[in-house]
Amino acid sequence: MLESSPGLSVPDRTWVGLGWRQPHYEAVLAQRPPLAFLEVHSENFFAQGGAALAVLTQARAHYPVSLHGVGLSLGSAVGLDGWHLDQLAALVQRIDPVRVSDHASFARGRSVAAPGAIVHAADLLPIPFNAESLDVLCANVQQVQDRLQRRFMVENLSSYVSWPAQANEPVVGEPDFLSALARRTGCALLVDVNNLYVNALNAQINGLAGDPVQHCQRWLDAITPADVAEIHLAGHCHVAADPRDEAGSAIVMDDHGSRVCAEVWQIYQHALRRFGPVPTLIEWDTDIPPLAVLLDEIAKAQALIAGLKGGAT
Amino acid sequence: MSALAAQQQALLDALLAWPKDNAIEKIAIGASKTGARGLKAYQSNGHALAERALKAAYPVVTQLLGAQSLGALARAFWHAQPPRCGDLAQWGDGLPAFLAASAQLAQEPYLADVARVEWALHTIASAADQAADPASFVLLMTQDPAELRLVLAPGCQVLASAWPVASLMSAHLNGRPSLAEAGQRLRPAVAETALVWRAGLRPAVREARAGEAAFLAAVLAGQALAQALNSAPALDFNDWLAPAVQTQLLLGVVRFEPTGKMPDHDTPTH
Numbered sequence: 001m002l003e004s005s006p007g008l009s010v011p012d013r014t015w016v017g018l019g020w021r022q023p024h025y026e027a028v029l030a031q032r033p034p035l036a037f038l039e040v041h042s043e044n045f046f047a048q049g050g051a052a053l054a055v056l057t058q059a060r061a062h063y064p065v066s067l068h069g070v071g072l073s074l075g076s077a078v079g080l081d082g083w084h085l086d087q088l089a090a091l092v093q094r095i096d097p098v099r100v101s102d103h104a105s106f107a108r109g110r111s112v113a114a115p116g117a118i119v120h121a122a123d124l125l126p127i128p129f130n131a132e133s134l135d136v137l138c139a140n141v142q143q144v145q146d147r148l149q150r151r152f153m154v155e156n157l158s159s160y161v162s163w164p165a166q167a168n169e170p171v172v173g174e175p176d177f178l179s180a181l182a183r184r185t186g187c188a189l190l191v192d193v194n195n196l197y198v199n200a201l202n203a204q205i206n207g208l209a210g211d212p213v214q215h216c217q218r219w220l221d222a223i224t225p226a227d228v229a230e231i232h233l234a235g236h237c238h239v240a241a242d243p244r245d246e247a248g249s250a251i252v253m254d255d256h257g258s259r260v261c262a263e264v265w266q267i268y269q270h271a272l273r274r275f276g277p278v279p280t281l282i283e284w285d286t287d288i289p290p291l292a293v294l295l296d297e298i299a300k301a302q303a304l305i306a307g308l309k310g311g312a313t
Numbered sequence: 314m315s316a317l318a319a320q321q322q323a324l325l326d327a328l329l330a331w332p333k334d335n336a337i338e339k340i341a342i343g344a345s346k347t348g349a350r351g352l353k354a355y356q357s358n359g360h361a362l363a364e365r366a367l368k369a370a371y372p373v374v375t376q377l378l379g380a381q382s383l384g385a386l387a388r389a390f391w392h393a394q395p396p397r398c399g400d401l402a403q404w405g406d407g408l409p410a411f412l413a414a415s416a417q418l419a420q421e422p423y424l425a426d427v428a429r430v431e432w433a434l435h436t437i438a439s440a441a442d443q444a445a446d447p448a449s450f451v452l453l454m455t456q457d458p459a460e461l462r463l464v465l466a467p468g469c470q471v472l473a474s475a476w477p478v479a480s481l482m483s484a485h486l487n488g489r490p491s492l493a494e495a496g497q498r499l500r501p502a503v504a505e506t507a508l509v510w511r512a513g514l515r516p517a518v519r520e521a522r523a524g525e526a527a528f529l530a531a532v533l534a535g536q537a538l539a540q541a542l543n544s545a546p547a548l549d550f551n552d553w554l555a556p557a558v559q560t561q562l563l564l565g566v567v568r569f570e571p572t573g574k575m576p577d578h579d580t581p582t583h
Contacts (some may be wrong), residue, residue: 047438048440049439049440049442050440050442050511050514051438051515052439054442058363071401077315077321079320080400081399087400108399109322109325110322110325111395113326113330119329120395120399121396122359122399122404123328123362125355132317160347160352190520226349248350249349250347253354279379
């Protein structure tokens with residue numbers, strides 16, 4: 001029997017949304033394909049006015065909008081940027097999004113080159129899974145929720161470096177870490193299935209035994225279904241080793257530049273069986289194809305949800 | 314500093330300081346095969362973002378330098394002045410000064426001023442919207458100019474330069490004048506004042522006409538129309554008015570409040 005989804009509000013017609021990027025602004029507004037929601041990067045609409053905000057406002061008249069941030073730096077030990085939070089709060093107020101999210105990552109810290117200054121790496125850098133890091137993440141997520149006066153979603157990363165555990169520090173797995181975050185703050189989790197698989201493939205390159213798909217399924221099994229409010233699906237790429245470069249190991253990159261691979265669909269089906277129907281997003285950010293390709297991926301995800309025993313239609 | 318803050322600062326330094334061969338050793342996360350490659354991936358991603366951000370904000374500087382040089386410039390600028398916030402559209406304000414201080418670009422002294430105009434265009438693209446109030450123009454016929462104030466388009470700015478910045482911008486953005494004609498103005502260093510504003514949702518730039526820079530500076534300072542006209546005797550207001558309305562540079566007219574504080578956003582009334 002399916003466990004119930006927390007099910008934030010989405011239209012009945014479908015559960016699957018589109019990561020809406022500039023090349024498809026015009027086509028989506030003109031064609032208005034049936035989509036559960038549009039998801040945009042919040043920072044692209046941090047404006048008081050202008051063309052970008054006008055486009056998003058126009059889209060909001062036809063679709064629920066999910067705001068997905070990449071720059072809050074929720075795991076930063078130096079805290080959040082008040083300006084950034086102000087911009088997000090203003091955008092939330094204006095758009096009334098169906099969901100708001102960012103990542104369990106950091107990018108913000110003190111500059112070494114310019115003491116006293118703050119820098120932001122404009123990337124999703126990993127945080128260690130330990131008690132101190134959890135305290136910082138919880139405090140920052142709570143600050144966001146207090147400001148926005150709504151439940152926030154936090155996404156798991158694909159990360160290309162990992163922090164070794166400190167001496168005398170208990171080893172905490174990522175799902176336990178994120179579950180503790182959800183329990184302590186009441187936030188929801190945005191589970192990126194492709195990120196799980198990318199991490200599992202890189203772990204395999206680094207010598208982890210076992211089937212990467214099964215690693216991902218076990219990760220999902222450790223998550224409480226009620227914590228999950230959205231799933232992300234995307235493509236990734238395999239970068240071959242560079243024998244001329246000492247640091248040129250093979251690596252798998254979460255580039256959002258291709259169709260969802262068969263293994264990620266398989267892991268997604270496992271997630272659906274465990275979590276029930278969950279709002280799901282197709283993301284494509286590199287070499288963005290025609291809208292029809294994205295709609296085809298969306299149809300696949302929708303079919304898997306519809307195929308669940310007792311699933312939504 | 315907490316252990317977590319120290320870890321994070323070390324990784325940020327490895328990514329944002331000038332590239333170091335031994336960066337991976339510094340942050341002790343290179344134990345895995347993919348760790349060193351991963352650090353490189355983050356560095357490469359930063360450089361790609363830098364290039365993309367500068368190309369978006371500075372399309373004319375990009376054309377003037379060429380894509381390859383712009384890429385090298387973006388990487389140098391990324392490490393010299395890393396982003397300070399999580400909205401990459403805010404990064405790049407320091408580029409004009411960075412260009413002006415560059416010994417390598419000393420032979421292209423106009424680039425910094427072109428960049429200043431481009432940054433103004435970039436920032437006004439996200440300025441607060443303001444609707445035109447055509448009905449308010451009747452006040453120009455019925456009221457004393459000393460009792461009126463003009464409402465200009467969002468983000469309107471005048472930028473004076475010792476170089477033909479407006480011609481260079483227009484030549485690269487819309488082909489008028491031609492690149493050859495703009496180049497002819499460059500060699501003798503014809504000084505121009507660029508006027509930037511937002512025509513509806515579209516950022517626009519042109520050369521300020523005679524007296525217009527002083528006039529608009531006075532209007533932007535909150536002066537009454539009569540005062541602004543007095544400060545710009547070279548401006549033919551009747552000749553300026555219709556095109557200014559047509560191009561959405563002038564949005565409306567409001568009654569002048571001599572003692573009132575300037576509002577953040579004007580609301581034309583009539």
